Amino acid sequence: MAMATPGPVRVAFWHATLFRRMWLRNLLASIVQPLLYLLGLGVGVGSLVNRTSRATNILGGVSYVSYIAPALMVTTAMALAATESLWPIMGGFVWQRSYFGISATPLGPGDIVGGHALWMALRCVVASTAVAIVLTLFSDARDWGLIPGIAAAALTGMAFAMPLMAFSIPRKTDGGFAAMNRFLIIPLFLFGGAFYPITQLPVWLQTVVKVLPLWHGVELARGFTLGHLSGSAGLGHVTVLLGWIVAGTVLSHRLMRKRLYV
């Protein structure tokens, strides 16, 4: 007898079927945004930044485009995770009620959470790869470090996707989602180390940023492309990211069980 397909793979197949109708729009959105930032900030602001030696020193002696390019892969993964782990989770309980449909089959809460994780991992890898390909169009951004950078971006995406899933599962209304975007995702995008070193921030804000996943992913990806990553620092960043992923997954599983099996 053939081996059974793992439950999370069966759930991921559902995600893929839904995605088939809108993959192009989604992929383009994932590419166009970082491209705009790269042109608008990298080239625009960069022309100012690159002119002063003080600014260049703070960036570690590289051009502004080289500095922000790896970070854009990571912020893209974060944005993707946020889009897919807030409203769609509520849809599974309230609008489409798909999770109740799945739980009437042999599959259970673990398969639903695992399926989301698997699907998000795939999406993050694809989206950050697409961004990496676009980045190679810019000579300052082109680097072999973009390849391990994809892994850093995907890990970061997961480090947002799983905790945000846990946040979304118990919600009865979508009231908290817009706030989550406004007060976590967008501020992190601006203050999380993507566009300038966090040493420019007040110390308390640096502490907050260091607890959350984005900065770790950005440092990891940037370390790969600029080649200044030490083994111990890299290990530290990966540990924090994995910590968020594991905590988010375990909590999601528990909350999913609680919401489905009443």
Place this chain on the structure above:
Amino acid sequence: MSQPLVSARGLVKQYGEFVAVDDIDFEVERGEAFGFLGPNGAGKSTTMRMIGCVSPLSAGTLQIFGMDVSTHGRQIRARLGVVPQLDTLDNELSVMENLIVYGRYFDIPRAECRRRAKELLEFVQLSERADSIVDQLSGGMKRRLSITRSLINEPDLLLLDEPTTGLDPQARHVLWDRLYRLKADGVTLIITTHYMDEAEQLCDRLVVMDGGRIVASGSPRSLIEQHSSREVLELRFTPNGDSPSGPDMSGIGERVEVLPDRTLVYADDGEAALAAVHARGVLPISSLVRRASLEDVFLHLTGRTLVD
């Protein structure tokens, strides 16, 4: 193989202080159509969720296919078909995609899903809609698709929670006809409903639930024989009657039930009862003699009507 397909003993479901299902026993035999009849809030859907292995028991035991629901949920669900009260279809997918995705949850190979889907869509007369997006289907079609989907794993037991609630009469009859055929094909059905005509048409045996308890059980016919007269005389009077209990009709028929909008006289011979009413000089604005139904059984057992 005399073992029942479903066997519940002392089944209880409690949410905090509220007891949704209060110590019920029942058995469902292979091949029968078994019904839970009762008003909204009677505990039917909660019982159904426990049978579907998605609601942990507060007390009692529940065995399905000889397995315990609290330890073998996965194995049991693999052999169940579930039609929930609210559709859980993927509205933005096509009819065919819905069936394939659902079949994959049971790890049925894609090609086999497609083959079964074609066959089942034929059966529920949705073949020509196979490529339609579910969002564009009518309520009755969505319901039929839900049933189709629940059959994709060729279940040994089909659970239907209020299968026709919210459908227009024509859509209901189409659905009943399909369910009747499934039953004829030997599929075991468990149906919850608050429509007495649905229960009478589809169920070989049913339990009447009220307030989380089973108040009566048997075949529709035996329940009517036990708890009602053969015929019922329905009388309507002008609303502004002097006494709220209506004109005095004591002694006519076996029993008289006064409802807000009409008075029911239970008698084996309805026409004779009507003649007796007329002889007493009571003049209703309308009168109707009909056969007793499960509605009357429910009214007699609980003092309330099924659908308000």
